[in-house]
Amino acid sequence: MENTVVRNQEPQILWNHFADINAIPRASKKEDRIVEFMVAFGKNLGLETIVDPVGNVIIRKEASPGMENRKTVVLQSHLDMVHQKNSDTDFDFDNQGINMYVDGDWVRAKGTTLGADNGLGVAAIMSVLSSDNIIHPPLEALFTIDEETGMTGAQGLQAGYLNGEILLNLDTEEDDEIDIGCAGGIDVTALKTYEEIKNNEGSSAFKFVIKGLQGGHSGMDIHKGLGNANKLVNSFLKRVENIVHIISIDGGGLRNAIPRESTVLFLCAPENIEALTKAHQHYFAELKSNYATIEPDLLCTLEKIDGKFSSMSEKSQKELILALDNAINGVYKMSEEMPDLVEASNNIARVMVKNGEIKISCLTRSSVEESKDEVANSLKKTFEDQGFDVAFSGSYPGWSPNRDSAILKVLTSIYEDVFKTQPSVVACHAGLECGILGTHYPNMDMISFGPTIKGAHSPDERASISSSARFWKFLQEILKNIPLKDD
Known part of the structure; x- marks a missing residue:
């Protein structure tokens, strides 16, 4: 019943995909079931779907009509989640889906981690892939494995699998921030x-x-x-x-x-x-x-x-x-x-x-x-x-900030136009995959952003519903405004 309430939140396309993946156990190094699910998801949409040698899933989608001459964008999030629970919570992470509920503006889990890190990023990418009315350039969706316990998915990704010139990492946790660097x-x-x-x-x-x-x-x-x-x-x-x-x-x-x-x-x-x-x-x-x-x-x-x-x-x-x-x-x-x-x-x-x-x-x-x-x-x-x-x-490795990033200028301008305020351009102390991915694709322009999530990696993890709606709106506006290939 509680998960049904979560599915009814806006935007429903985002929360429904999130509920779908939260029904699947997806601990780090145990991603077989979520990888199988994502492969079926891509193929059922008729999209080119591959699994690379290390287990990352890549799904490609052609550009919307009129967007074919825009730069190819890589949308990236990780499939695994941190499994933590309170000592008095009876829960089997290997066999149970997450029990969610709505608490005011927050989606929470009952005594366990929620998996919004990075499940909301995964759900947002799935929403773009499954929609037929979102304007977007050529897309490559990259779903990595084992981010939380070693980043082996990002480390094992080989050069040549991606063609994108821009990477949007959807794995930060404050919706007023645009991230351009991280810790190793x-x-x-x-x-x-x-x-x-x-x-x-x-x-x-x-x-x-x-x-x-x-x-x-x-x-x-x-x-x-x-x-x-x-x-x-x-x-x-x-x-x-x-x-x-x-x-x-x-x-x-x-x-x-x-x-x-x-x-x-x-x-x-x-x-x-x-x-x-x-x-x-x-x-x-x-x-x-x-x-x-x-x-x-x-x-x-x-x-x-x-x-x-x-x-x-x-x-x-x-x-x-x-x-x-x-x-x-x-x-x-x-x-x-x-x-x-x-x-x-x-x-x-x-x-x-x-x-x-x-x-x-x-x-x-x-x-x-x-x-x-x-x-x-x-x-x-x-x-x-x-x-x-x-x-x-x-x-x-860490991800060194690049304040001259072309995609940073695009995101900053869009954020100001949409939300009538300036975003905070920051680096974070978390370990994002951008630093590692940049070693494989050094010419790819990378940026990271996401919805507001509090208490990640703990049973107090919670995701803001209103922030998720802003994040979803921001993502759609970005995809509409990706630069031309020759820019």
Whole structure:
């Protein structure tokens, strides 16, 4: 019923396509079903449809009558979505479609991510392809895979598959912004084994949990001062490290999401339980005070649990806590070139401690290669100093701003004419695919824009209905006004 309400929003063509793809599980690296759906979609329209060797879908549509002499435009969005849910939400991402509902001007999902990132971009492209009354130049629709966990679709796209001269990326999240640059990134993974000590007789086991944080996009939201559950749990462990013995830690989830929840199990001797309880009370009160505005739903719980457990050795515990305490998290450096732009940051995304093994996963971002390497190497030294093995992987380039872009001038003029105000021309701290695609197609003029989406990569993700209507209107006007081939 709720998804029917979403389908009835305006523009209905956009929301119906969005509901169609949201009925299909489409996790990163598990895009087989959505790729199959998109291929059938293109072929059912009688359009040339191909899948490249890496799994990207390309659909071509001839120009509207009278638009044949305009430059060919590539419309680009990614098919995968971030799968995150609240701990109390019963949901199977592998087999269920997203449960959506309307909340005022917002479309939301019940306890999970919505998939508006980048599903609304995909739906907009589908709307152009399926419409018979939208004026447009020759089109190539590029639907990439695995943007969220490695950008392997963009990285694997080979030269020669696209003929377009202009690329419109529909993957930004503020409708008053036109994006001309983005950050690159690199994954930093720290691994270590540790000795397990058998449970001392008389010790009690406790579960300490941080939850209720907003989370969010580890690029677009990194500057907001949101709580990182992994850092907050470690801050508590640092206070009580002399009276507890860590059993396990399970914190965070995806590399590109600010962690909302973390759970640690530890042992405590009877004579230290009172001190532990007081430390928890003081810490919770401190968190509620420090995060009263930004994290109003934050919870910090401590409960006794049953069972016999082994724990981490004292030496390994000190090394783990020290490494996480010293590791860079959040904004590292602001840009000197563009006002209010984060240049470099790191997200301590995932901490897993279990059965003698530790794995810490970070995503470092920067719009400048030098500072990206600086943060990554700082993390490497921090973890190696405490006996971890560190690996770099998944490096991808940023997208350098071009203020002289011809398509930027077109979009700026159209925006001013349609909305009677000037757009903000920005670069973002997220990882758009334009930088990578530009390495394969260096002469392609690229720009990025999209509808307003809040809370991406978290269960609080929501898409503005009114903004989506403005975005749809803006996109149609752009397609009408693409320059001539010889311009």
